[in-house]
Amino acid sequence: MAKASADLHQRPAMKTLVFCLLLAGAFAAPSGKPTFRRGLNKIVGGTDVTPGELPYQLSFQDISWGFAFHFCGASIYNEHWAICAGHCVQGEDMDKPDYLQVVAGEHDMDVNEGNEQTVILSKIIQHEDYNAFTISNDVSLLKFSQPLTFNEFVSAIAIPAQGHSASGNCVVSGWGTTVEGGSSPDVLQKVTVPIVSDAECRNAYGQNEIDDSMICAGVPEGGKDSCQGDSGGPLACSDTGSDYLAGIVSWGYGCARPNYPGVYCEVAYFVDWIKANAV
Template identity: 80%
Template sequence: MRFFVFCLILGLAAAAPKSKPTFRRGLNRIVGGTEASPGEFPYQLSFQDISFGFAFHFCGASIYNENWAICAGHCVQGEDMNNPDYLQVAAGEHDLDANEGNEQTVILSKIIQHEDYNGFTISNDISLLQFSQPLTFNSYVGPIALPAQGHSATGDCVCTGWGALTEGGSSPSTLQKVTVPIVSDADCRAAYGESEIEDSMICAGVPEGGKDACQGDSGGPLACSDTGSTYLAGIVSWGYGCARPDYPGVYCEVAYFVDWVLANAVTTMKIFVLCLLVAGALAAPKSKPMFRRGLNKIVGGTDATAGEIPYQLSFQDTSFGFAFHFCGASIYNENYAICAGHCVQGEDMNSPDYLRVVAGELDRGVNEGTEQKITLSKIIQHEDYNPFTISNDISLLQLTQPLEFNDYVQPIALPAMGHAASGECIVSGWGTTSSGGSSPSVLQKVGVNIVSDEECRDAYGESEIDDSMICAAAPGKDSCQGDSGGPLACSDTGSTYLAGIVSWGRGCAKPNYPGVYCEVAYFVDWVEANAV
């Protein structure tokens, strides 16, 4: 009943947060800060994804030595740890929009995420980024020291990153800095709850709010100088809101992990690495490249027409002050949508009011009058979703108000439980019409053929394709990571139904590597039991 829901909302508003808002994809924000000068923070890195054909800045990081950087564990969650050649760091960066001649961009060769990182509690939120070639140190590029193991930081510290000067303000491209004092563990636990702040975390902020690092600055440095010299005290991790009074920013406490860094940030002999690379090139892939943040890509597709795919949704994040499209989804009924499990990993399942879906969308760059934009009220991720094997990669998105069905907005049927799809199917999403091409804003569609489990296992390896997955491919045609969560629609039964959810794949439309989808027929009973 509405009165009961209203009471729940009031209760939540009055209570301290019970979950940790984690890293949200996208832009940086330093609130209450000022512009840094070139070379003032030579240890600052911009962590970037280049898989879209341009450099997409999504996290910060800090230079440890010429071969390694230190970052947050959550920034690398779901990345290809052993083959991260689509990721790079930019050192000596000041203005992201200008080439000032001081920049050094280096591709990653390896990522080491802390083995005890927990995406739900955000514990042990640290990772190491290995460079494919060493940095050259100069006045604009240099390392930051580590504290002694177990050292307790005190006093004023400096947090840096690229982003807006005020919450909700414009986002300059120049590096920002903000000074925040260390907050005691006792005060931080009083704000967030005793169990939320672990010994491996450190907090900083002013009680009245107004100064902070926010989600997009994740992975970046909190630098302190209470020892007489500057050292890396914290890694931007999480927080409640952005520069809110009484809620300090929460950082991974580096002093807790000094021994771990020293044990792991070691450079292997080049000849051994070369042998590994040759062996890797000859072998079938052993890991699953997962969803990468950002833009969509349908390769080999064509423009859809208005209302042709009425079940298609654009899944968007509005927390940046604009609508950032990051996944697709499908309309199940007027109150629920079906999406991939990995698209919602790390989101606030019970209060996702910063996320929305857009139905009736064709051209995302134009308001055509057919769109319906609805915020989410709840997310249900499959309880057995596994981000490492990408098993059970399905979720449900509950809408705050029902969709109105018309010629442009319609649900898609589910298959019978256990039904085996066959023949040609249609996958849809927004993105480039050719690999590496430009990105039109118009919805794309592409025809792909169902591939047998046997053929798919031959391509990826017997253990990689489980019974909850289905594969599809056609020469030169594919959906890529950014189309995650979107529909694979088949019609072998005589009517259109949702056969798959875009999940993962090796590369993009690569020969002999079909796209891998969550097989909806495996989860019909789960959907019907939860979408109530």
């Protein structure tokens, strides 16, 4: 399935240079799959999150242009590490990413509410088997240059047991536009989407497009989904009785289109890798 340029959506107000760089990166994305969900768009069909409601959510930002540019989400694993998507860090400096930062406790990007903690990265670990053409093993780890201070607005999210299969309704969150190519509010958004079976997801995208280590979520009628800029952010499920990180926003055909659920990296396949590397 070829990626169409119409699937690329950015915030109009951003500087031309940044837009061109993102556009070039998107056209360099694998031709066999739709565009990554990296950019400045957000949850489709969602609602505002209240401050502190999702304390594990991070804004992943580039500060090399002289201003903070949100381009992906991430999730807090512990005081020293975050879990993100592999494609969010593709091409970045893994050993000295001091031009990248995360913001914990962020809610409204246009307002300093006093709960934010901004930390520069000191190291990035991308999965050694990440494949930019198949978007396989789309997971990475972000190491903070100083530890986060946990409180009611900033805290970690649990990860599942290795091999656990998520089910039921889950919450995906992030910042960006409410529709493909639309305007982007500054307040963190969330939307509830049900897990879709691998068989149903393969029927939508093709039998060879969905790996066992991917998980899909969405509603058949569309209208609720993650989108560009949500990449790397959390899909949180609670079928175990408490919230845990079931998926990492990865890719999809457009945003919230009928019969095309969002595709996520399935965290349960990478628990041993996360524990071995986030040390």
